[in-house]
Amino acid sequence: MPRFSHRALAAALAATALVLGCGGGNGPLLRPETFNWVRQPVAFAPPPSGWERQGDNGGGTLGVRFILRGGGGQCISVTAFRQFAERDRREAIARLLSRRDSLTKREFLEELSLARPRLDDPISDREAAMARGIHQDLDRAASDYFSGSKGFVAADLEAALRRAAQYEPTLEELLPHIRLRPDRMQNPEWWRIGHERDTVVVGLPAFASDDTLITPDGERLLYHEVFWVVKGCAFKATFQGRRDNLDTFHRVVESIQFPEQVVVAAR
């Protein structure tokens, strides 16, 4: 075989490795995308194409998970805590307020019941007090509706809306509900809590935790989480994997932004 063929083969292999590397686990991030999982949008640059995307809708969260192809369970995820975001009834009360004169009696009463905040398992004492107050305002709106006092109905709904707007849960209030607690997991022995700290990530107060996940076959994977609460909405970025892919997670986290809400959804 002529000598240049070896060189050509080596060059081809190098080029192939380069191409595979670019599309693999540690290449440049993809173009940023904005996700509207909850009232507060979140934007970030997803990891390279070597990480396969999946929707993540379970355990009270809504988000997207990127699983490294051939990575043995390594993944990066960004999620919003839908279960807490849905406790905020501002949107439902405002919608009822704007449509109250267009609704039939049955529709009005149905929307009124949907506007009521949950009273069970409150996030905090502040939230419990707010929810009780809104229920009282909506009870008054119902009785004024039945007595035909439309002006009073509007005033009651406005009072409920003002009360709902006065409360937004904080990171401190939500953290006990959302941080990793091995005793709450199905297999507590798989988790080792490591370095936990209050910090600032992408310019916002955050709680970060560098833990360890011990897989059933004994492999120890890094399990890093970052939590934020922005305008009352909680978010989490998670890395589960080996140290050589940690940089990709850090780059995804650094790309996270919480833009102003824009109406793009068509539901």
Added chain:
Amino acid sequence: MSRPVERRLALVAAIAACLTAPACSRREPQTVLVGRHELRLVTPRGWEHLDHGRQQLFRVGESELALEDLGPATPEGLTNELREAEQLLHDGRRADALARVRTLHGLPISLSPWQARADFWSPWTDVTYNPDIADDATLGRALEHLIRNAGALPAVSMDQLVEHVLTQSHQGSRREIARKEARDVHGADWVAIETWDRVSHMNRQRLACLEAEGYLLTLSTRRGQLEVTGAAFDSLLASIELSPSPP
């Protein structure tokens, strides 16, 4: 010219011929009636076309595109429907006229508050609560009143049209608009939309809608991955040419 150069030129010419062949063997457009809309279109190569009247289906394997007339989209379209019911009544086809009004629907009505909807229908419901009692003259007057009411309904915005189309095409729930653009196709102002899964931004699908002479025409992806349906959707949309309505 040396032989290697000649060979390369021949290869380039062969590749160019292969690339341009589909364009040269262009398929003839066919004329179809989609509900109210008479139009010409070219079925994408390799796709099957099923003519279901208001709904034209295009299929290949598990993928399916649908070109549909979604009915009156403006007060003008509603007025047109009512005038046709009026004509049926004048022609002595009373039962057909009654059925035509009973099944009347349209965005300007459905988007109105309930009181406005009740006011719109009251001239008709007042005389048809017992259709056997109302004579043709009474029905005719009620229809005239309905036509006046239809003309007074508020116009529907393009955003409302798009939202309605997304709901009708089952792309509304759990999906959001990834991209929206105006597209001029043979002089018609289409709105082309790409939607994706709200959670993961995966499973992109295309949709286009057009308001023509008061009626809503849509082209939507009913089934299939964008990799299969995307090119066919674009070529089908680009081929649609509405026939001018008779004066």
